[in-house]
Amino acid sequence: MARNSSTQTDIKNMLVPLVQAIGRSGKLIWLIVLIIAGVLLFRYFTSEKPTxxxxxxxxxxxxxxxxxxxxxxxxxxxxxxxxxxxxxxxxxxxxxxxxxxxxxxxxxxxxxxxxxxxxxxxxxxxxxxxxxxxxxxxxxxxxxxxxxxxxxxxxxxxxxxxxxxxxxxxxxxxxxxxxxxxxxxxxxxxxxxxxxxxxxxxxxxxxxxxxxxxxxxxxxxxxxxxxx
Structure with missing residues (x-):
């Protein structure tokens, strides 16, 4: 039983950093998406309109x-x-x-x-x-x-x-x-x-x-x- 408990602890120790990394990556992805959207909107409003x-x-x-x-x-x-x-x-x-x-x-x-x-x-x-x-x-x-x-x-x-x-x-x-x-x-x-x-x-x-x-x-x- 002690062995199993130790194994579970090891798994938790491995998963927590991974989940945290994924969370940080998700925020980063959304940030990138927002930046791209902002650039596109800026170009749309500042570029020459079609004739x-x-x-x-x-x-x-x-x-x-x-x-x-x-x-x-x-x-x-x-x-x-x-x-x-x-x-x-x-x-x-x-x-x-x-x-x-x-x-x-x-x-x-x-x-x-x-x-x-x-x-x-x-x-x-x-x-x-x-x-x-x-x-x-x-x-x-x-x-x-x-x-x-x-x-x-x-x-x-x-x-x-x-x-x-x-x-x-x-x-x-x-x-x-x-x-x-x-x-x-x-x-x-x-x-x-x-x-x-x-x-x-x-x-x-x-x-x-x-x-x-x-x-x-x-x-x-x-x-x-x-x-x-």
Missing amino acids: ETTEYNTDLIEQQIKNVGKLVVTEGHYSQVMTYKDQQKYMMNLITFEKKALIIINADVTVAYDLSKVKYDIDEKNKTITIVSIPKEEIKISPDIQFYDVEQSTLNPFTGEDYNKINRKVKADLARKIEKSKLKTNAENRLVSELAKILILTNTMGWKLEYNNQEIQTENQLSKTLKL
Whole structure:
């Protein structure tokens, strides 16, 4: 029995240091694991992030600009009546040959902005879109001219030149009316509404929109800055 007791004591004496060593090794392993994890986290937060997000943002912005880049058309209709007269005088104005006509004009007018012609620059580093230039409006006048009560003589008939002159005068008169009407203003408002879609996108994504060396932050500011 004494022998067995001695053997058990020897075994205990051998196991205790071993268990203690394993315990110390376990703590060391956990310490190493924590150090490695810390290094990995440090590298993750301090290393350069991949550019996928920037590229995605840029692609999204370019796609939005393409969606905006359409033809914005505002239409109007005008009607007017005018009298055209022309006289040919002979023999020191003693003899006169007159021609005249009552003219009724119905005209369709369009004011358009081709937004596919908008030039812009994308600065990915500073997250800024700069509108470089906006195309001028395109005004198209399509008059329908009808002649009534035409009076002319053999020596002073209506000719092609008369019709061309009348057509030029009609378009000039309509152009003045368009300038005084709300047609151009309505067209500009539609232009602002379309470009405001880019402003909304940049604000949502944390980017900036600039035009004429100004940062555009609201649609109202955009409208004032875009006075063409």
